[in-house]
Amino acid sequence: MSKIVVLGAGIAGHVAASHLRRKLSKEHEVVVVSPNGNYQWIPSNIWVGIGRMKPKDILFPLAPLYAKKHIDYKQAKAVSFHPEGDSEENKPYILAEYVTGDQKGTQERVTYDYLINATGPKLNFEATEGLSPGKNKAHSVCTYTHAQEAWIALEGLIKQMKEGKKVRILIGTGHAKSTCQGAAFEYILNVEQELRRHKVRDMAEITWISNEYNLGDFGMDGMLMSYGSNIMKSSEMVEMIFEDRGIKWILGAGVSKVEDGVAHYETLDGSYKKESYDFAMLIPSFSGHGFKAYDRSGDDITDKLFRGFMIVDADYTPKPYEEWSVQDWPETYQNPSYSNIFAPGIAFAPPHSISKPRKSKNGTDITPAPPRTGMPSGITAKLVADNIIEMIKHSNDELHHKGSMGNMGAACIASAGFGMTTGSGVSITTYPIVPDYNKYPDTHGRKLGKTFGTIGLAGHWLKLALHYAFIYKAKMKPFWWLIPE
Amino acid sequence: MTRRISKYKRFMMMNPIIQFFKFIYLSIKVLIVVAGGHGGTRNA
Numbered sequence: 001m002s003k004i005v006v007l008g009a010g011i012a013g014h015v016a017a018s019h020l021r022r023k024l025s026k027e028h029e030v031v032v033v034s035p036n037g038n039y040q041w042i043p044s045n046i047w048v049g050i051g052r053m054k055p056k057d058i059l060f061p062l063a064p065l066y067a068k069k070h071i072d073y074k075q076a077k078a079v080s081f082h083p084e085g086d087s088e089e090n091k092p093y094i095l096a097e098y099v100t101g102d103q104k105g106t107q108e109r110v111t112y113d114y115l116i117n118a119t120g121p122k123l124n125f126e127a128t129e130g131l132s133p134g135k136n137k138a139h140s141v142c143t144y145t146h147a148q149e150a151w152i153a154l155e156g157l158i159k160q161m162k163e164g165k166k167v168r169i170l171i172g173t174g175h176a177k178s179t180c181q182g183a184a185f186e187y188i189l190n191v192e193q194e195l196r197r198h199k200v201r202d203m204a205e206i207t208w209i210s211n212e213y214n215l216g217d218f219g220m221d222g223m224l225m226s227y228g229s230n231i232m233k234s235s236e237m238v239e240m241i242f243e244d245r246g247i248k249w250i251l252g253a254g255v256s257k258v259e260d261g262v263a264h265y266e267t268l269d270g271s272y273k274k275e276s277y278d279f280a281m282l283i284p285s286f287s288g289h290g291f292k293a294y295d296r297s298g299d300d301i302t303d304k305l306f307r308g309f310m311i312v313d314a315d316y317t318p319k320p321y322e323e324w325s326v327q328d329w330p331e332t333y334q335n336p337s338y339s340n341i342f343a344p345g346i347a348f349a350p351p352h353s354i355s356k357p358r359k360s361k362n363g364t365d366i367t368p369a370p371p372r373t374g375m376p377s378g379i380t381a382k383l384v385a386d387n388i389i390e391m392i393k394h395s396n397d398e399l400h401h402k403g404s405m406g407n408m409g410a411a412c413i414a415s416a417g418f419g420m421t422t423g424s425g426v427s428i429t430t431y432p433i434v435p436d437y438n439k440y441p442d443t444h445g446r447k448l449g450k451t452f453g454t455i456g457l458a459g460h461w462l463k464l465a466l467h468y469a470f471i472y473k474a475k476m477k478p479f480w481w482l483i484p485e
Numbered sequence: 486m487t488r489r490i491s492k493y494k495r496f497m498m499m500n501p502i503i504q505f506f507k508f509i510y511l512s513i514k515v516l517i518v519v520a521g522g523h524g525g526t527r528n529a
């Protein structure tokens with residue numbers, strides 16, 4: 001009998017737990033430890049942030065589902081890692097602290113045979129002075145509560161615009177090393193469309209602020225893609241959309257400080273500037289959770305498990321951009337020191353960024369961090385689950401399931417406005433996610449047919465269809481496993 | 486120079502009938518990219 005503990009019930013953790021439960025017999029234990037009692041379909045937060053969906057539309061409680069499916073659930077957060085156990089506990093364990101109910105604040109050693117760390121990112125608002133959701137007129141859509149607060153503020157602003165107030169809206173990244181530009185891109189287009197729907201578009205100046213060097217970089221070094229019968233750069237595509245929607249842009253900007261209605265930022269040319277706004281949505285930087293790890297004798301071994309995020313089978317040797325290769329990226333998400341620990345989704349430490357790193361004249365790193373979107377999070381979680389299942393069933397340590405972001409495609413269906421007949425979506429697929437310049441030297445490291453973009457109403461329908469399909473899948477309804485990650 | 490979305494392109498982008506077929510095409514295309522599989526890079 002084996003016990004698999006999954007930390008986190010986001011896209012990666014939930015995918016891993018559900019596949020483990022489906023494929024392993026009941027003699028094996030699957031335990032999920034996660035502080036948020038709800039599963040949330042994060043991509044639809046964008047629509048919560050414009051008031052077109054309510055938080056209840058994008059979440060459901062985990063406890064009843066897990067009880068029904070025989071997954072043991074602890075509403076707790078992991079505090080520290082003890083991969084060798086300690087003097088009192090022979091088995092490896094994580095220390096978890098309950099976050100709710102009578103047990104709130106109590107800690108428990110949760111032992112395991114296999115551990116999946118799928119704790120995603122810490123939303124590191126503190127890294128930018130003054131940036132905190134709902135403060136200084138700056139908001140976030142990274143969680144459903146943040147998105148709901150953003151909508152309340154935006155709704156208030158729309159009211160003022162209807163009364164004749166001219167406003168400035170600033171949307172983008174809130175730190176020099178933020179990631180998730182795609183989410184901010186979706187939000188700016190949705191906000192723009194909502195203002196048109198409310199007939200107040202002419203009352204707002206909308207500006208995109210980002211740490212990207214070019215528009216459409218998305219933390220992926222941009223893309224060369226097929227667009228209809230043309231070949232287009234993602235920068236050209238996004239520029240075309242922004243021009244069409246009357247959105248201004250500021251690039252190569254590392255936001256360092258936010259005051260009431262003012263964002264201070266540094267640009268790559270070394271100048272310090274500020275932008276005022278009446279409403280902002282700025283994506284914070286993402287970081288690891290700051291977990292500590294200890295060996296059997298209680299000595300600190302955090303360096304063996306973490307470098308911010310969790311260390312996996314990546315090549316972390318520092319090297320210049322010109323020498324980066326797809327082989328640097330992990331394939332199995334297994335920790336090299338402890339073969340029973342894995343980290344799929346955002347929880348793994350990437351070897352480096354995907355976008356070309358750039359420093360300002362003052363030496364500030366202004367480079368998008370690499371995104372790990374929903375699809376790779378799900379795929380990596382499933383392959384980790386499959387490897388663990390094989391390790392259990394065949395009692396060997398060989399890992400047959402591999403999935404490098406350098407040999408994996410991703411679909412990014414970015415909402416560009418909500419509405420069954422008026423909505424729009426920017427649909428982009430990329431293969432591979434991490435460009436392979438050896439394999440595809442002439443097409444910016446990507447395969448053209450599989451890297452394509454298109455804009456239109458169908459994109460909105462697809463995004464909406466995915467919303468329902470993935471919530472259906474997450475609820476583990478009949479044949480849920482037929483829906484791919 | 487910035488490309489522009491022409492009136493014709495916009496009509497194509499927002500026409501529900503054309504977009505219905507585009508939706509089917511897109512769903513299949515996305516499925517192909519996803520189902521196209523994934524693997525390692527080190528022994529490739």
Ligand SMILES: Cc1cc2nc3c(=O)[nH]c(=O)nc-3n(C[C@H](O)[C@H](O)[C@H](O)COP(=O)(O)OP(=O)(O)OC[C@H]3O[C@@H](n4cnc5c(N)ncnc54)[C@H](O)[C@@H]3O)c2cc1C
Nearest residue numbers: 008009010011012042043078119120183345346372373374
């Ligand atoms: C606004 C927004 C829109 C997005 N839109 C898209 C999109 O359209 N398409 C797309 O592909 N991707 C999108 N993404 C990215 C996508 O949401 C992420 O790739 C995905 O959520 C990552 O999954 P994860 O499981 O690694 O992390 P998360 O989903 O963040 O899950 C982490 C889990 O760990 C738990 N946790 C945290 N701390 C602890 C702890 N100490 N102990 C135990 N558990 C813990 C959390 O409660 C959570 O359940 C979007 C992201 C944002 C923010």
